[in-house]
Amino acid sequence: MDARTILIVDDDKDFLRGLGMRLKSDGYRVVGAADGVTATSVALKEKPDLVLLDLGLPGGGGFMVLERMKALLPLMTTPVIVVSARDPAANSERALQAGALAFLQKPVENEVLLTAIRKALGESP
Amino acid sequence: MGTTTGDNGNPSPPPLRVLLLEDNPRDAELAAAVLRRSGFAPQLETAATPESFQEQWGKSDFDVVVADYNLASWTAMDALAVIRESGKDVPLIVLTGALGDESAVECIKQGAEDFVLKDRPARLPMAIQRALENKRLREERKRAEAELEHSRQEQLRLRDEFLSHVSHELRSPLASIHQFTTILLDGLAGEIKPEQRDCLEIVLRNSRQLSAMVEDLLTITRVGAGKLTIEPQYTVASNPSGNIVETLRVLKSRAASKNLDLRSDLPSDLPPIWVDPQRTCQILTNLVENAIKFTPEGGSITVRFRRFDEDPNFVLASVADTGCGISRENRQAIFERLFQVASGDESRKGLGLGLYLARSLAICQGGRIWVESELGQGSTFFFTLPVFQLAPLLTPVVTESNLEKRSLWLLTVTFPGVRGSPLDPTEQQALRRLHEVLKHLVRPETDVVLPAMGGSDKGLSIYVLACVDPDGVQPLVNRLRERLSSPEILGQIGGSQPTISFAALDIAPERGAVPWTERVEEVAAHVERLAGNPPTTGG
Numbered sequence: 001m002d003a004r005t006i007l008i009v010d011d012d013k014d015f016l017r018g019l020g021m022r023l024k025s026d027g028y029r030v031v032g033a034a035d036g037v038t039a040t041s042v043a044l045k046e047k048p049d050l051v052l053l054d055l056g057l058p059g060g061g062g063f064m065v066l067e068r069m070k071a072l073l074p075l076m077t078t079p080v081i082v083v084s085a086r087d088p089a090a091n092s093e094r095a096l097q098a099g100a101l102a103f104l105q106k107p108v109e110n111e112v113l114l115t116a117i118r119k120a121l122g123e124s125p
Numbered sequence: 126m127g128t129t130t131g132d133n134g135n136p137s138p139p140p141l142r143v144l145l146l147e148d149n150p151r152d153a154e155l156a157a158a159v160l161r162r163s164g165f166a167p168q169l170e171t172a173a174t175p176e177s178f179q180e181q182w183g184k185s186d187f188d189v190v191v192a193d194y195n196l197a198s199w200t201a202m203d204a205l206a207v208i209r210e211s212g213k214d215v216p217l218i219v220l221t222g223a224l225g226d227e228s229a230v231e232c233i234k235q236g237a238e239d240f241v242l243k244d245r246p247a248r249l250p251m252a253i254q255r256a257l258e259n260k261r262l263r264e265e266r267k268r269a270e271a272e273l274e275h276s277r278q279e280q281l282r283l284r285d286e287f288l289s290h291v292s293h294e295l296r297s298p299l300a301s302i303h304q305f306t307t308i309l310l311d312g313l314a315g316e317i318k319p320e321q322r323d324c325l326e327i328v329l330r331n332s333r334q335l336s337a338m339v340e341d342l343l344t345i346t347r348v349g350a351g352k353l354t355i356e357p358q359y360t361v362a363s364n365p366s367g368n369i370v371e372t373l374r375v376l377k378s379r380a381a382s383k384n385l386d387l388r389s390d391l392p393s394d395l396p397p398i399w400v401d402p403q404r405t406c407q408i409l410t411n412l413v414e415n416a417i418k419f420t421p422e423g424g425s426i427t428v429r430f431r432r433f434d435e436d437p438n439f440v441l442a443s444v445a446d447t448g449c450g451i452s453r454e455n456r457q458a459i460f461e462r463l464f465q466v467a468s469g470d471e472s473r474k475g476l477g478l479g480l481y482l483a484r485s486l487a488i489c490q491g492g493r494i495w496v497e498s499e500l501g502q503g504s505t506f507f508f509t510l511p512v513f514q515l516a517p518l519l520t521p522v523v524t525e526s527n528l529e530k531r532s533l534w535l536l537t538v539t540f541p542g543v544r545g546s547p548l549d550p551t552e553q554q555a556l557r558r559l560h561e562v563l564k565h566l567v568r569p570e571t572d573v574v575l576p577a578m579g580g581s582d583k584g585l586s587i588y589v590l591a592c593v594d595p596d597g598v599q600p601l602v603n604r605l606r607e608r609l610s611s612p613e614i615l616g617q618i619g620g621s622q623p624t625i626s627f628a629a630l631d632i633a634p635e636r637g638a639v640p641w642t643e644r645v646e647e648v649a650a651h652v653e654r655l656a657g658n659p660p661t662t663g664g
Contacts, residue, residue, distance in 0.1 A: 012297055018304035025313045079616070081551075085296035087343075089354045096558050101617060102551035107300035107336055110307055116551045119619065 003029040004121055007048035009039040009065060010083070011057050015106075019052070022110060023117075036060030040068050043075055050120050053100070055084040055091060063098060070099040079120040083108060141165040141253070144181055146192035146204050147220070148173045155246055156191060156220065163250035175199045182207055187215055189253050194221035194228070194240075202235055209236070214263065216256035218249070285346040292343040299339065302332045330382075337410070341478050344407065345462075348485045355401045355489050356557075359513050359578045360547075362430050362440065363391040367547045368402040369409065373428060376413045383417055386425040395430055397578070398440050399513040402547060404486045408494075411479040412444040412506045419504075420448035438512050439492065445505040451498040459496065460484040483508070515575070515649040519590060522573050523645050527592040531571070533630040533648065534591045534598055535655045538563065538605060541584035542619030545577055555617045556585070562614065563587060566605055578656070584621075588656055590630075590648075598627055628655060 006028045010016045013034065020030045031046050033039040036059040043051060051069070055062035062082065069075040082095045085106040092103035101120050104113060143160065147153040153171050160167040170185070172178035175198065190208060192201035201219045208215055216238035219229075229240050238256040241248045306329045308314055310322065317325070347353040362369050373389045380387035398405075409428070416426045424447035433441035451459060458464050462481040487494040487508040498504035523533075540559065546552050556577055563574045571592040577585060593601060602625050608614070609623045630651045632644075 012301065014301040015297065015304060018301055018308060021308055021313055022304065025311070077616075085293055085300065087293070092554055093557075093561075096554060096617070099613065102554050104550060106296050107303040107332075112550060115549060119551060122620075 003027055004049040005029045005031060005046055006117070007031050007033065007039070007043055007046060007051045009033045009036075009051065009057065009062070010054040011035060012054070026114065028117075034058075036062070036065045039065045040072075040075075043069060043078070044072070047074065048078060050117060051078055051080045052083050052117075053080050055082060055086050055095075063094070066095070066098045066100060081116055081120060083113070139166065140168050141189065142168045142185070142187045143170070143253075144178070144187045144190045145169055145171045146173075146178050146190065146196070146201070147171060148193065148196050152193065152220070152243060155243075156249060159246045159249050160253075165250065165253070175203065178204060179207060182211065186213075189256060190215055190217040191220055191249070191253075192217055194219050194232070201232065201237065205236055214260060216253075216260055218252050218256060220249070281349065285350045288342055288346040292339045292346070295339050296336075299332060299336055303329070303336070306332060341407075341411070341482055344482055344486070345478055348482070348489075353485070353489055355404060357399045357401055357490070357576075359576045360398050360400050360402050360405070361579065362395055362398060362442075362510075363393045364547065364579075368406050371548055372406040372409055376410065376428075380413070380417055380426055384422040385417060385420055387413070388425065388427050390427070390429040390431075392431065395432065395440055397513040398510045400490050400510050404490060405510065408483045408486050408508060409442070409444070411483040412508075415479055415506075416444055416446035416448060416504070420446045424448060433509055436509075438514070439509040440512060441507060441509055443505055443507045445503065447503045450500040450502045451496060451504050452500050456496055456498060460494070515652060516645045518573060518575060519645050519648055519652070520642075521569075522571055522590065522592055523641050523648050525641050527571050528641050531592045531594045531597070533632060533651075534593055534627050535630060535652055536589040536591060536598075536602065536605070536625060536627045537586050537656070538589065538609070538623055538625050539584050539586045540618050540621070540623045542621035543585040544582065545579060545585040558617060559587060559609075559614070562608060563589065563605065566608055567591065567601070572601075575652070586656075588652070590652060595629075602627060630655065 006023055008016055008019055008023075008030060009032070010019070011034045016032045016034065020032060023030050031042055031048065033042045034057075036057045038059070039051075039053075039057070053062050053065060057065065060068075062084065066080060066082075069078065069080065080100045082091075082100045082103045083106060084091065084103070088103055088105050095103045102116050104116060141160070145153055145156060147156065150173075153173075157167065157169050157171075160169070170181050170187075172181050175196070178199075190204065192204045194201045201217065201221075205217050208217060217236075219232050219237050219240040220243060221240060222243045232240055238259065239252040241252050306325055309317060310325045310329065344353065360369075361367060364370060370391065373387070373391075377387045377389075413426060413428065420426060426447075427443075427445045429443045429445070431441055433439040459480050460483075462478065464477055464481070483506075484494045491511045492509035494506065494508040496504055496506050543552060543555060543559075545556055560574060560577065567574060567589060573590050575588040575590065577587050579585070589605075591598070591601060606623070606625055615622070630648065632648060632651050
């Protein structure tokens with residue numbers, strides 16, 4: 001089976017690169033986007049199996065990206081995990097209601113992130 | 126008070142609204158004349174009886190009250206009481222023919238602004254002038270105090286906002302430091318030598334410490350702003366895959382790195398507690414970190430959970446160390462914000478927030494915290510955690526009006542794909558979401574969704590106690606099933622369909638003897654029995 005594709009959306013280039021390295025070493029194909037507008041177009045082009053989404057983004061925040069994805073037929077069923085430094089108390093419920101699978105707060109332990117990714121992709125843990 | 130310009134070009138004096146309480150018409154006329162001559166423009170209302178005084182007082186606003194000390198059935202002090210009661214700040218000047226020194230002092234003590242003897246009426250205008258000036262100063266002071274308080278509040282708000290912003294901004298670079306350190310440690314950027322590994326472990330340990338400090342800082346700002354959220358959950362402290370055991374595991378290795386032995390005693394027969402597991406771990410972490418800091422190498426720290434002998438509604442947790450102990454005068458102060466011990470050879474002092482935070486969190490959870498210690502004898506910190514009780518949750522629905530026509534049913538909603546692992550944030554969020562969804566589907570007046578009480582490999586069950594008539598059960602079940610089978614919900618719980626079973630509570634209907642409101646404990650016991658052996662995997 002081909003490697004599953006994960007789209008990471010984050011305006012922190014260092015974090016994007018680090019997470020990319022980590023996920024590639026775990027056997028995933030990784031594509032990235034650093035703002036809200038690019039995120040949607042990359043998602044439409046690459047048809048990722050999973051999106052890891054930051055909330056504070058230039059060009060429309062993460063919530064806008066999430067809403068847009070959930071409204072676009074080709075992306076509607078793509079699982080989204082929010083990975084953000086923001087306060088979970090104020091944002092996790094909103095993210096889940098908007099259709100995200102989970103809200104993980106930065107800094108997130110690798111094991112926690114990988115477990116969430118595998119679960120979202122329906123892979124055995 | 127503004128001034129207006131009269132016809133002659135001189136400013137005319139502002140009107141002075143006076144209420145004169147005087148039952149002697151001659152004295153009343155005298156006082157009025159003195160006021161008119163003095164340059165005031167008095168608008169005078171006169172009352173000769175308590176009744177008319179009260180009527181005038183209620184009808185209009187006055188700048189000053191002048192009252193005869195002794196009326197037939199009243200004194201000026203009674204008038205003062207009326208003024209007080211109305212909540213208005215209007216000075217009262219006592220007018221009297223003969224006032225012993227002592228009564229004069231008493232009048233002032235009671236709150237009269239001044240007193241004037243009737244045989245020296247010329248003093249009245251001066252007394253009024255001074256009374257009005259005093260009132261103006263009082264109001265000014267009040268305004269200044271309000272402004273000061275407002276700006277103090279504003280400063281606190283700005284400080285908390287700033288701290289919250291800073292903490293959030295610190296998280297992002299911390300995330301990258303954490304990310305790349307683990308990349309190096311895991312050899313993803315090439316092999317590393319053992320010495321390099323040691324160095325990276327230190328970086329990682331410090332970055333985790335920094336993360337915890339940022340977290341504490343954020344929590345403190347929330348406590349300060351009254352925005353701290355406590356989400357109590359059914360928690361089994363001894364659950365091997367729960368937050369508390371996991372936290373102790375991490376703390377144990379942290380203690381070991383300073384050559385301290387951390388022992389924990391978590392009996393498995395402790396009653397489940399009703400706490401926010403994360404907050405409880407924050408308390409525990411802060412207390413143990415504190416113990417690590419003040420215990421010399423080779424010492425030991427003991428964490429113990431047990432039933433609280435003094436109050437069976439609580440579990441008592443304790444953290445005991447063999448450290449330097451705390452002096453009597455410091456024993457209270459250590460829980461204050463920013464408290465730092467003056468001595469201490471520790472290279473790092475920390476933020477001085479740990480114990481303050483622990484206390485705030487313990488109190489927010491409905492418990493308390495204290496310390497027992499002697500200098501040189503080590504310290505033991507105690508905090509209490511409320512025991513989980515089902516009955517209070519059932520009280521709102523187990524009522525006479527609900528059960529007059531309906532009976533009690535227990536619905537078991539089981540999610541085969543969810544195990545409710547306390548340490549898995551996705552599962553915890555899914556659980557919270559399911560709970561919310563269920564809460565929206567039932568009627569809060571008659572039904573109650575019980576907190577998830579742990580899951581197993583077979584899945585996790587959420588129980589709903591419903592007051593319905595027999596015909597109403599199936600429609601309720603159908604409603605729940607339909608909503609829980611939506612693609613959105615299924616996506617969040619791993620795709621497997623939830624199952625719903627239901628059973629009537631086998632409980633004798635009311636026979637007019639004991640009202641339902643007094644049978645909540647009995648109902649709770651039935652629910653617990655129906656729900657099977659209470660699962661022990663929460664927390």
